[in-house]
Amino acid sequence: MERTEPESGNGRRVVVIGGGIAGSLASKSLQFDSDVTLIDPKEYFEITWASLRSMVEPSFAERTLINHKKYLQNGRVVTSPAVNITNSEVVTADGLVLGYDYLVIATGHNDVLPKTRQEKLSQYQSEYEKITSSESILIVGGGPSGVELAAEIAVDFPEKKVTLVHNGPRLLEFVGQKAADKAFDWLKTKKVEVLLNQRVDLSSASDGDKNYRTSGGERVHADCYFLCIGKPLSSKWLN
Structure with missing residues (x-):
C-alpha cells in the first residue's frame, strides 16, 4: 500500500468520501481552509436531478457533468472507491492510504457509474438511441x-x-x-x-x-x- 500526504500544507487534513452533492459541496467549501482530498470512484460531479432529461436530450448532459478538478482547484481528487477506514486513515481500492484529521462520509446510494465524464456522456447517448429506436x-x-x-x-x-x-x-x-x-x-x-x-x-x-x-x-x-x-x-x- 502507498501512503500519501497532502502537498499544500494548509494544516487540517480533511478527507471527503463521495463526490455527489454533499461530498462535492463540502470539498469545494473547505478547499481554501484545509488540505482537502476528495475520494470518488468517478472523476466528475453530476447534477443528478437533470439526469433523466439527459436521457431524452443527450446534449443537456454537457452542462450537468462537471469534472471534480474543475471546481476543486485547491484540493486533491482520488478516483478510486474507499474500501476501509481506521481512526486516522482511509484505504482505497487502488491501495492508497490517506491520513486525515477530519473525515466526511458522503457516499450516498450504491450505483454503478462510468468512471470518466466522456463515458457518462456516451451512456446518455446510448440510452437516447435505445429510446428513439x-x-x-x-x-x-x-x-x-x-x-x-x-x-x-x-x-x-x-x-x-x-x-x-x-x-x-x-x-x-x-x-x-x-x-x-x-x-x-x-x-x-x-x-x-x-x-x-x-x-x-x-x-x-x-x-x-x-x-x-x-x-x-x-x-x-x-x-x-x-x-x-x-x-x-x-x-x-x-x-
Whole structure:
C-alpha cells in the first residue's frame, strides 16, 4: 500500500468520501481552509436531478457533468472507491492510504457509474438511441425517477407507447395523495399506461418475444425497458 500526504500544507487534513452533492459541496467549501482530498470512484460531479432529461436530450448532459478538478482547484481528487477506514486513515481500492484529521462520509446510494465524464456522456447517448429506436417502452417503478422518465419520454416522443408498472397502490408514495393523483392524471393525459399494485417478471420475455408478464396476469409489449427502483445506500463497506 502507498501512503500519501497532502502537498499544500494548509494544516487540517480533511478527507471527503463521495463526490455527489454533499461530498462535492463540502470539498469545494473547505478547499481554501484545509488540505482537502476528495475520494470518488468517478472523476466528475453530476447534477443528478437533470439526469433523466439527459436521457431524452443527450446534449443537456454537457452542462450537468462537471469534472471534480474543475471546481476543486485547491484540493486533491482520488478516483478510486474507499474500501476501509481506521481512526486516522482511509484505504482505497487502488491501495492508497490517506491520513486525515477530519473525515466526511458522503457516499450516498450504491450505483454503478462510468468512471470518466466522456463515458457518462456516451451512456446518455446510448440510452437516447435505445429510446428513439423503440416503439414501445416499459418503465418499472413509480417513484420519482420512474414518473419523471415516463413524463420526459411522453413529452418528447408522444408517438411512443409508454407503460409504467408500479408495485404500490399509488405513484410517488412518499408524497401526499393529492400530488400523487395529479401525477397519475397528468401521465394519463399523455397516454401513458399506468399499472398499479403489480410487479413485472423481466425474465418472462424471450429473445424473440417482447411481451413481459406482470403479477396481475397482464402482458406488456415493450421493445425496451428501464428499471427505476430504489438503490441501497453505499455504506456496506463500513461494516
